[in-house]
Amino acid sequence: MKNIRNFCIIAHIDHGKSTLADRLLSFTGAVTQREEQAQLLDNMDLERERGITIKSHAIQMNYTHEGEDYILNLIDTPGHVDFSYEVSRSIAACEGALLIVDAAQSIQAQTISNLYLALENDLEIIPILNKVDLPSANPEEVTDDIVDLLGCDFEDVIHASGKTGFGVDNILKAIIDKVPAPIGNPEAPLKALIFDSVYNSYRGVETYFRIIDGSIKKGQKIKFMATGKDYFADEVGTLNLKQTPKQEIKTGDVGYLITGIKTASEVKVGDTITSLINPTESKIEGFENVKPMVYAGIYPVDTEDYEELRASMEKLQLNDASLVFAPESSAALGFGFRCGFLGMLHMEIIQERLEREFDMTVITTVPNVSYFAYTKKNPDVQILVNNPTDLPDPSSMDRVEEPYIKASIITKSDFVGQVMGLCIEKRGEIVNQTYLTPQRVELIFDMPLAEIVFDFYDRLKTVSKGYASFDYYPIGMRTSKLVKVDILLNGDSVDALSALLHADNAYHIGKKMCEKLKELIPRQQFDIPIQAAIGAKIISRETTKALRKDVTAKCYGGDISRKRKLLEKQKKGKKRMRQVGNVEIPQEAFMAVLKLN
Numbered sequence: 001m002k003n004i005r006n007f008c009i010i011a012h013i014d015h016g017k018s019t020l021a022d023r024l025l026s027f028t029g030a031v032t033q034r035e036e037q038a039q040l041l042d043n044m045d046l047e048r049e050r051g052i053t054i055k056s057h058a059i060q061m062n063y064t065h066e067g068e069d070y071i072l073n074l075i076d077t078p079g080h081v082d083f084s085y086e087v088s089r090s091i092a093a094c095e096g097a098l099l100i101v102d103a104a105q106s107i108q109a110q111t112i113s114n115l116y117l118a119l120e121n122d123l124e125i126i127p128i129l130n131k132v133d134l135p136s137a138n139p140e141e142v143t144d145d146i147v148d149l150l151g152c153d154f155e156d157v158i159h160a161s162g163k164t165g166f167g168v169d170n171i172l173k174a175i176i177d178k179v180p181a182p183i184g185n186p187e188a189p190l191k192a193l194i195f196d197s198v199y200n201s202y203r204g205v206e207t208y209f210r211i212i213d214g215s216i217k218k219g220q221k222i223k224f225m226a227t228g229k230d231y232f233a234d235e236v237g238t239l240n241l242k243q244t245p246k247q248e249i250k251t252g253d254v255g256y257l258i259t260g261i262k263t264a265s266e267v268k269v270g271d272t273i274t275s276l277i278n279p280t281e282s283k284i285e286g287f288e289n290v291k292p293m294v295y296a297g298i299y300p301v302d303t304e305d306y307e308e309l310r311a312s313m314e315k316l317q318l319n320d321a322s323l324v325f326a327p328e329s330s331a332a333l334g335f336g337f338r339c340g341f342l343g344m345l346h347m348e349i350i351q352e353r354l355e356r357e358f359d360m361t362v363i364t365t366v367p368n369v370s371y372f373a374y375t376k377k378n379p380d381v382q383i384l385v386n387n388p389t390d391l392p393d394p395s396s397m398d399r400v401e402e403p404y405i406k407a408s409i410i411t412k413s414d415f416v417g418q419v420m421g422l423c424i425e426k427r428g429e430i431v432n433q434t435y436l437t438p439q440r441v442e443l444i445f446d447m448p449l450a451e452i453v454f455d456f457y458d459r460l461k462t463v464s465k466g467y468a469s470f471d472y473y474p475i476g477m478r479t480s481k482l483v484k485v486d487i488l489l490n491g492d493s494v495d496a497l498s499a500l501l502h503a504d505n506a507y508h509i510g511k512k513m514c515e516k517l518k519e520l521i522p523r524q525q526f527d528i529p530i531q532a533a534i535g536a537k538i539i540s541r542e543t544t545k546a547l548r549k550d551v552t553a554k555c556y557g558g559d560i561s562r563k564r565k566l567l568e569k570q571k572k573g574k575k576r577m578r579q580v581g582n583v584e585i586p587q588e589a590f591m592a593v594l595k596l597n
Ligand code: GTP
Pocket: 011, 012, 013, 014, 015, 016, 017, 018, 019, 020, 051, 052, 053, 078, 079, 080, 130, 131, 132, 133, 134, 160, 161, 162, 163, 164
């Protein structure tokens, strides 16, 4: 146990976590040259393409230092705010953290939020100034920033480059010298923390764990404390580049477990594994059921694909337990599912996976957060509203509450004015403003979650010319003046286009939505009136003018194959469209409300 080191790498997005992790692996020989591949740990295709880590993974390295053999368990963490609960569980499985700061970008919002998580878990922090090879690097200034933030010494900050490999030896030495060896009682009943799980279609769910006390043996009967279910430990092992089966994993170590579980939702990150026969008394604290932040409807483009969509979603949920869905029906779109996501990135990923892995063509409707509504008749009874159409009739309603967050934004002092303007436009209330250095400011705002999950991040990047970083956490529900704005196409209300908006913005946004829809809805053989309404009151109107020409007209009879080709081309173009009444609505129209600027 004294020669085990469990550590994670925390950083703001793109500060070079994955690149540095690859360096550590090749330096310690955990990966041979042939196996080496850029961003080794990000093994899902989608992760590679987007260059971001979606799921956290763990890997074991062996390293000899001053004649002693050490086992180093590296736990990689996702960098995006949508996945912050996973970061917190990975952190809880470690004793130390490498805090990576980009030498050109300095400290950013997630550097700070992840650092706080690590400090809450009493981790030893090893500060690393990364990307020192960059011509734009500012090593002295950024080191000063790190020293100010951590209260450490100037010499404690390790200079490194994931790109060239500079400093990697010093990092390994610091891990061994500074990160405490795990403590725990090898004689006590088994207690292990689940920090991640991965779905494997052949082997079932692979559970990644860190042993706090006792040990786990192959063939043993175990129990998951939060779910209360028990299993046989069919296989246990360590996480080298490939999984290495072992007879036993002992106190302090990190490993994987296979029990034949076929559904991801049975394995909950943060849960405690114990022995069925000789259980531990207390479970590990901090377990949470992950709650979705954003909801949207997912509908098949072709109504006949509904059952296939259900099967695909079920399969997807097997390996992504954070996806929740329930059947719903829409007057406009027919049968589909209301889905809950961790954030907008998660939503995009699900849509993309449905299309790539399951060959489904789907329409995603306007996303929304979840609200609490109360009626005048029962003002104490909370009604959960995950879909604007479920909002009670305005005349019977007492009040609506929406989720609020505390947002931390770090930017250059030059952009404070613009950033504040944006936050205020998004209904934010400033709570605090702190100068971290004369050039860098941290702004704290209370804001409605609904305003930030959508286009906030893009807008922030624009107003700050890229020099702003952003992080947030939920702070509860607050009463708001919200109204439901409906959209009517050709006189019929399209429920899937309804949105809940703040009363003060509703007219303005309703008008913009009509203008945007006019651009997006393809012209047809007849005029299509587009209206926005609050209750029975029409607040705006536009018209998509009729189209006169038939696409096949120019084929003047003759060549049938050419005609067919043209029709087929038209059909393909139609793929991401839904027919509602006699109007065709393209996918982008459902997202129009998010992209009005
Ligand atoms: P997420 O997983 O999305 O949080 O990103 P990350 O922090 O893992 O960053 P990643 O390793 O993917 O690196 C981000 C970008 O910085 C990539 O384009 C890397 O090639 C580049 N990069 C990483 N380390 C270095 C470095 O030491 N020097 C230079 N010049 N570029 C680097």
